[in-house]
Amino acid sequence: MWRNRSMGIASITSISAVLMILGVVLILILSINNAVLDTKLKFDEVEVFLVEDLSNESMDIIEETVKEYPGVLSILFRSKEQALEIMKEEWAEEAYLLDGLETNPLPDAYIIKVNDIEYADELVNDVKTLDGVEEVKYYKDVIDKLLIFAGYIQFGGIMIIGILVFISVFIISNTIKITVSSRRREINIMKYVGATNGYIRGPFIMEGVFLGIIGAMISIAIVYFGYEYFYNSMNDKLYDLFTFYLVDPKLIFADLAIMFGTIGSGIGALGSLVSLKRFLNV
Amino acid sequence: MWRNRSMGIASITSISAVLMILGVVLILILSINNAVLDTKLKFDEVEVFLVEDLSNESMDIIEETVKEYPGVLSILFRSKEQALEIMKEEWAEEAYLLDGLETNPLPDAYIIKVNDIEYADELVNDVKTLDGVEEVKYYKDVIDKLLIFAGYIQFGGIMIIGILVFISVFIISNTIKITVSSRRREINIMKYVGATNGYIRGPFIMEGVFLGIIGAMISIAIVYFGYEYFYNSMNDKLYDLFTFYLVDPKLIFADLAIMFGTIGSGIGALGSLVSLKRFLNV
Amino acid sequence: MIKLVNISKEYRNGVTALYDINMEIKKGEFVFLVGSSGAGKSTLIKLLLKEEGISRGKLYLDGMDITRVPNRRIPYIRRKVGVVFQDFRLLPNKTVYENVAFAMEITGSSPREIRRRVPIILSMVNLSRKASSFPDQLSGGEQQRVSIARSIVNNPPVLIADEPTGNLDPDTAGEIMKVLLDINNRGTTIIMATHAREIVNSMKKRVIALEDGRLVRDEEKGGYSIEIPNI
Amino acid sequence: MIKLVNISKEYRNGVTALYDINMEIKKGEFVFLVGSSGAGKSTLIKLLLKEEGISRGKLYLDGMDITRVPNRRIPYIRRKVGVVFQDFRLLPNKTVYENVAFAMEITGSSPREIRRRVPIILSMVNLSRKASSFPDQLSGGEQQRVSIARSIVNNPPVLIADEPTGNLDPDTAGEIMKVLLDINNRGTTIIMATHAREIVNSMKKRVIALEDGRLVRDEEKGGYSIEIPNI
Numbered sequence A, B: 001m002w003r004n005r006s007m008g009i010a011s012i013t014s015i016s017a018v019l020m021i022l023g024v025v026l027i028l029i030l031s032i033n034n035a036v037l038d039t040k041l042k043f044d045e046v047e048v049f050l051v052e053d054l055s056n057e058s059m060d061i062i063e064e065t066v067k068e069y070p071g072v073l074s075i076l077f078r079s080k081e082q083a084l085e086i087m088k089e090e091w092a093e094e095a096y097l098l099d100g101l102e103t104n105p106l107p108d109a110y111i112i113k114v115n116d117i118e119y120a121d122e123l124v125n126d127v128k129t130l131d132g133v134e135e136v137k138y139y140k141d142v143i144d145k146l147l148i149f150a151g152y153i154q155f156g157g158i159m160i161i162g163i164l165v166f167i168s169v170f171i172i173s174n175t176i177k178i179t180v181s182s183r184r185r186e187i188n189i190m191k192y193v194g195a196t197n198g199y200i201r202g203p204f205i206m207e208g209v210f211l212g213i214i215g216a217m218i219s220i221a222i223v224y225f226g227y228e229y230f231y232n233s234m235n236d237k238l239y240d241l242f243t244f245y246l247v248d249p250k251l252i253f254a255d256l257a258i259m260f261g262t263i264g265s266g267i268g269a270l271g272s273l274v275s276l277k278r279f280l281n282v
Numbered sequence C, D: 001m002i003k004l005v006n007i008s009k010e011y012r013n014g015v016t017a018l019y020d021i022n023m024e025i026k027k028g029e030f031v032f033l034v035g036s037s038g039a040g041k042s043t044l045i046k047l048l049l050k051e052e053g054i055s056r057g058k059l060y061l062d063g064m065d066i067t068r069v070p071n072r073r074i075p076y077i078r079r080k081v082g083v084v085f086q087d088f089r090l091l092p093n094k095t096v097y098e099n100v101a102f103a104m105e106i107t108g109s110s111p112r113e114i115r116r117r118v119p120i121i122l123s124m125v126n127l128s129r130k131a132s133s134f135p136d137q138l139s140g141g142e143q144q145r146v147s148i149a150r151s152i153v154n155n156p157p158v159l160i161a162d163e164p165t166g167n168l169d170p171d172t173a174g175e176i177m178k179v180l181l182d183i184n185n186r187g188t189t190i191i192m193a194t195h196a197r198e199i200v201n202s203m204k205k206r207v208i209a210l211e212d213g214r215l216v217r218d219e220e221k222g223g224y225s226i227e228i229p230n231i
């Protein structure tokens, strides 16, 4: 009785521990994904700066050329005056610096919204060669860096999850192996009395699944409430910068529950099966 | 034979797994600490903006007042011209905007370097009331936000480590409990033949320590080489922003080794002791 | 019922426990298996139970060749052969009642049938008072009687007993022998390995003697030793 | 050597296994403990070995009161009392040789002494050939002989044996009894619980009989049962 209880607790603990870490890493990855996606959306424009006093014809050509490209959502003209206004707004406190300007040194520009900034290279190269285009600016570099960086973190996270799952399956199958091995005598006796493999296997697999599901439930509870608490306290403090990208706990609860339940009971069942195998050949 | 081997592997795996995660979290916390420390150093100045054409007397008073404060490292005068130069440098590409200025709208200022920006509140409040001071700017808010944020992350990290250590001690002591329980008969027999508790305990504790140290060695190797690889590949790609704050693997190796070794063997020994206790009362 | 043809058994560590054994046991027979310690009695029983593989020779049960059978068929063979082990082999987490009931459960007996039969069997081996005890709360002899109860509860056509009276006082042993004789009279074939000279000599049943792994004697109405028991 | 005063034993589950036992066993005596299955023989032995606590009464060993002793002193009491268990209790991961040597190691014997003595003891119980076998490679009787070898290897002043011949054929049992008599003649006090009527009757030693937990007979040169053995 004591032996089984202790080993059950061990199994549940390992399953919960693994799933908890899995949950944390998952939330991290999801949040980073969120951030990357959002940043990509924000940087979805190409700025085309024009030479001073461009003719209407040249402007038409530019507009036409741009509009032909797939992935272009809209093209908008921004006059130098509008640009200065926007700048003043953005500078806020330091706007007084702009008040001292003699003339408006900013150029007219087209603002092109695109689908996905990653595929704007061709567009940019083409537009650059057009008459009357002074300079083309877009945030490809920033985005590229960000993407690579996010990729690294995601890769790292997935690696950690992979290692963890591997380790956990190992620990759990070992725990169960030990449970089974401590019941070796019991299994042997059952076999000698004429029990079939299925008859013996049944309860062990049930137990494995049961332990797995309990472990999953515990870890879901801890991860969910812990994360919700963290999420809310972050939001209270208004660290928008960061918490803006945190996934909403409510949105992931169902996914977490299904995922943890599946993984937990799967590991439990598999662990039992694998570890029983060697003992059933009596 | 097989039983012991399998359980040994289970113990080693759990110890390694825990220490590995511990290592990753540690490195994360250290790196964040680095970043915070560095940011704090960068934001170690208070800017005191002066009204236009301030008298030398008022300036002297300000200098004297400031110098009296403990924690003030230096006080430097920055003229409006110097300020504009610096601004132009910083703006680089957009410096042409400043060329259009009629007059220099920037104020003269004192730049006060302080020991720790966190304790500059009093200084700032005092200086604000002085004659000829237009405005005082320092990055207390930014730093505060950063600190609180870093604090959260560190707190989270330490929580995770705590939970992990707890879980791991539990798993390991359970694994060893199971090892011991599977040797219950053996221990009983030894006791009946007249073996003392010390005689029986010895090999088990040795085994626990041994397993712990092997687990520690494995996790050190994985964490160290894995992190070194990550570190180097990040440096290659020159993501200075981020990798600047990563701790150098070479610097932490010794600490990691000592820490992991101690924790690993400690957990092993403790686990054995704890789990043996109930079996020795025969 | 059981037929052994030229059977030999060599253990993996090189010990040859049985050499070239031939015997045939008919339905309803009562056979004593005797021989000194290490002669090969338990090994022979392990072969009949498919607990150990057969090195050479052929083994038949009920006309079927069971020398080699796939693992999944072994449970069904074992259900035909009740067995009392020298070391009892009781499930430590189950009570006496549950240990016996368990043997019925695995063969798919109905709960009602189990509730009816188990108490009868327990009273046959004089253990009704201990029905709710666990094995480690029993004396050696009591554990042996549980083992016996479990082996006969399913009414197997063959019953194999490895020293079923080894840990019993003569009175209890006598009662157990009565139980065995009783089920033997109802048609169950019984093979009993034993060292109990008095029991063998008094029962006047077939005796098969092993000596260092060889069959050295096979006698109807034999005695424990070779000298003919005084009449 | 051993003195029991009004000893009773009640197990935690409420079973009272011994009632009010009084006896005194002198140094160098050979005592048979007889009684039917469940009479309390093993329980009495467990009390002597401090395996179970004593419910009421007093127990003396070698003049010392050992009714209650701190746990850390128990190993030293057990070293004075060699024991052969009904269920052998061999270490499964050690060979026959190592199982016997182990009992010497824990008492701090020198490796040389161990190498000298273990083979002698193994040949006394006729197991020299099996020295490097593991317990599960032995027959029941062979395991019992290992258990006997281990119990006498340290020359304990008292030897307790719980049915040491239960799994042995009469010849091997006779040899074991010769070994026990031999060490008894060298001064070792021996208490042997047994069901072997022939052995008890032929040895003419002191017999203590238990019945349902009560001491019902204590006879010098007694027999297994109450009727005086025919002369």
Ligand SMILES: Nc1ncnc2c1ncn2[C@@H]1O[C@H](COP(=O)(O)OP(=O)(O)OP(=O)(O)O)[C@@H](O)[C@H]1O
Binding pocket: C011, C012, C013, C015, C016, C017, C035, C036, C037, C038, C039, C040, C041, C042, C043, C044, D130, D136, D137, D138, D139, D140, D141, D142, D167, D168, D169
């Ligand atoms: N698993 C095993 N591996 C190797 N040798 C074994 C194994 N089991 C038994 N033996 C050896 O085979 C021989 C026969 O053993 P077996 O158990 O059949 O004897 P037995 O007649 O039942 O003796 P006993 O009356 O003492 O129980 C012995 O020499 C024993 O040491």
Ligand SMILES: Nc1ncnc2c1ncn2[C@@H]1O[C@H](COP(=O)(O)OP(=O)(O)OP(=O)(O)O)[C@@H](O)[C@H]1O
Binding pocket: C130, C136, C137, C138, C139, C140, C141, C142, C167, C168, C169, D011, D012, D013, D015, D016, D017, D035, D036, D037, D038, D039, D040, D041, D042, D043, D044
């Ligand atoms: N651990 C225990 N807990 C409860 N009851 C027990 C325990 N051990 C033994 N008993 C009971 O105590 C009584 C005496 O048992 P004991 O083992 O002393 O008998 P025994 O004389 O050695 O019998 P046998 O000859 O069958 O070995 C029996 O009724 C038994 O069921």
Ligand SMILES: [Mg+2]
Binding pocket: C041, C042, C043, C086, C162, D139, D140, D141
């Ligand atoms: Mg045998």
Ligand SMILES: [Mg+2]
Binding pocket: C139, C140, C141, D041, D042, D043, D086, D162
């Ligand atoms: Mg007993």
